[in-house]
Amino acid sequence: MKTETMSRSDVMLNVFIGMFVMFMFLPLMLMVMAAFNSASPPSVTDWQELTLAWFPRLAEEDRLIGCLQNSFRIAVFVVPASVLLGLSAAILLTRLEGRATNVLYAFLISPMLTPGIVLGIATIVFWRNFGVAADLFTTILAQTAFIASFPMLIIMARLQRQDRFQEEAALDLGASPFFLFRRITLPFLLPAIVSSAALAFLMSFENYNTTVFSIGGSCTLTTEIAAQARKAHTPVINALGVIFVAVTLMFSVIYTLRKQWEK
Amino acid sequence: MRGKEVVLDKVSAKFGDFTAVNPTDLVVNAGEFFSILGPSGCGKTTILRMISGFLNPASGSIRIGEDIMTGVPANQRPTALIFQNLALFPYMSVWENIAFGLEARGVGKTERRKRAMELIELVALSGEEMKKIDELSGGQRQRVAVARALAVEPAVLLLDEPLSALDLKLRQHMRAELRQIQRMTGVTFIYITHDQGEALTMSDRVAVMNHGRIEQIDTSDRIYDHPSTPFVASFVGENNILRGRVTAIENGIATLESELGSLRGRKAPELAVGVDAMLFVRPEVLKISEQPQSDNSVAVKPVRRDMEGAFVNWVLSAGKRSLVAHLTKAADAGIDHDRSLHIEFAVDDAIVMASGELADTGGQDDEASD
Amino acid sequence: MKHLIEIYGWPLTTFFSACVGLWLAILIVAPQFFMAELSLRFEDRGDRLTQTVNDLDVLYRHKGTMEYDLEHGPACNTMGMINPMMTDDSSCAQLGVEGKLRLEQQILETEDLIQSLLVEEQNLKEIKAQQYPYSVKNYTAMTGLHAWTLTKTVVFALTVTLIALAACYPVAYALALRSGPVKTAILFTALFVPYAVNELMRIYAWLTVFDLHGLLNTLLAIVGFAALASDEVIVWYRFPGTVLVVLVYTYILFMVFPIYNTMATLDPNQVEAARDLGAKTWRIHWRIIIPHTKPGIAVGCIMTFMLAAGSFSVPHIITRGLQPKWFTQLIYDKFFESSNWNLGSAYSFTLLLICILFILAIMAIFGVKLRQLAR
């Protein structure tokens, strides 16, 4: 009896999971399909002709490409800055003791818990006082403010697993602080630094809500997609979406396989 | 390499309000193999961390050779510490671990490698130099830790229970090896352990510690034969302990009115008539006979006889007490189990001390009914 | 700090502290402080100073036009330059001597007017500088419509959070405790892909569903409730429900992963042991799994609520101007359309306060501390 009811609830659970995954994938699949339909505006129901024509059209979107370049320009600054700030904070927070660190910690994760648009607004309001208009520069600062929290958490988690005698042993053998940091601390933290850099890049590249409020008259890939999606949109954006989905899928599978393989 | 002298002058350590080490004076001679022996939590590691510079003394000063260490950071002291968990660097190969200290000093790679290979030979690890740390056995890691510490040519090597993770066989082997390395290099070794066997076999001198205080500093022999406090007497080796009151002191001999009658032993310094005292007598100096030769004897009943190989272990009862005697095979041969027996001992083989704290020997205590 | 310096030395310690100090001061605290400060300065659009400035502006322009006319002859109305002071219909004709004199006269009069207004502006400015600059008027000035929008946004965000929690708990449970390693890996990837695909792309994908000739209307047409050819279709973008659906879709996975991460650290033997002891399924959840998963649930709720309430992307793309504005859109307009930064800052700060209140409430409800949140 017991096993029967359990398997029934398991079946229900599986059905629910199936529906959930469907819900998550269906819109994406529709978007991908529409990218291969010659009909514009994009549609899956009004099927005209199977085509790859929308993909080469991406290269003609000069404005989109300019905005894409801006996305990279921003990331080039945000990634190292976030990793550096996150690393510094992680080290302070793990190595210091006492009440003050709890307060510091609360302040440093607060940007993660703040709506992105508020961060963007606060940044342009602050910099206007110094005559700095909203542009890539303000976007870099606004993004770094909250993206740095993620490297901080990732690196902190790793630091907490470090044998605290490693660094003392190095000191005891005569290492200078710089040498110790370069030879012991950094190699230990390297995996965490690499993954937090990757995460920081993704977050910077994909950010919209903070960016749209802090970028002023410039654009990034995401603000441009949003602008086009709101106007009369064409399947060119779907083609871009296909690239996004494909790249994400590829990295997810590689990541999962690697994790399975490491086990 | 030449060892240096280490002098602690009224050094104490505190963690907040808790005093981990009481003000301590200690002189470790240059080139000596010196052990600090004590139960866990008594402050041994704390002393080592003060010598190596990771902890500032709450008071007092430490001198190594001619130099006062106050204000000298850990990485500039002529000491090398072997950590309780070894703290080898997992991302480096064996030889890189060993050469780390040289690398930190800016020694070139060829020179580093050459020095590392010499040390690898010294600690008998030839052929393992390219391996990663997690590919090594426990004993091999031990040797890497020793070689890594020696590579910086320290004047003083500090070892924090380095053998505690090894199994018994390996531990005994490594004892001899460490002792040999110490002799060959002439470096001052300060070795910390809670294992009395390790301390007694390897050391030139031993300090016995309890509750953040050094109770006795002496050679192994003197620690064993002439313990200076009840704690040392009960912590090092086995002892029968009888309690009572001192009734007379004469020519360095004290008479103790104990629950088992009047017994005599050597007087400890500063013992006075009328105080509560303890008489310590080791199992191997007890004689068992039907007719005692002296009046320094107690009537006993045999409880158990365990054959231990080299000697025979007798457990006897006297009133509510149980006593232990180790007899040679020859001495054991003449004993008739069914007769009433006596144990006796020479006055010089027992020691009478004012009562004090005993070591917690985990149930080996002779007091059955306390 | 002593320990830090002992290990890393004072140059590195100083460097780390400086980095954290900059982050904290320039990127986090100062901007929020300045935004709050700005939100407390009320800019009265109808006061005399603003009016005077506007009037001056008009007069300057008018004077400029007249000077131009004097030199080059008057412009024609047909050229688009409507000049209210020039009632003369013959303005397109050549200016006579008389006309020139009249114009010069007018310029002088305007000049006088400007001078007197400048004096007044100066006076008003001095008065204003002496006034206490702070008030809460930007907050109290929120009109009925805007307050209603805010309420709607909060209610929607709460709804999204609840739906996400209800849907994600079973998913996380299946992922963490009810499947073998292979199934977990597949499921994990299946959920990770939509999570990692660009937020905008995920929102954009819904246009294929909601468009006039999109999936929904086509399905309706098949069953006969709509006709695509004659555009007898439902304009889905008019319904606030679309925003809700897309909000749920976009932010739901921010609920799955925190819950999964904490649930996965639960020892499955605990569940087995409880089952052995005869506990019913709901009791196992209530007494063992949920208490263990609390920090994850708290993080999931906080993230989902914050993202939903603060989402600009979803209403911006989905409403297509066919619904009343969303609160985040109102804020956007204050900054980039009507250019009232003071009011915009007040709205933005209100949103921040609501999120902080929500976080505090969640921490109180679940009894978790801040440190536990980020695991």
Ligand SMILES: Nc1ncnc2c1ncn2[C@@H]1O[C@H](COP(=O)(O)OP(=O)(O)O)[C@@H](O)[C@H]1O
């Ligand atoms: N960092 C510390 N903070 C507080 N108390 C400590 C610290 N390190 C050691 N102690 C305490 O000091 C005493 C001595 O510790 P230790 O020197 O490590 O003993 P052991 O003799 O086992 O090496 C113990 O009671 C221990 O709890």
Ligand SMILES: [Mg+2]
């Ligand atoms: Mg210790």
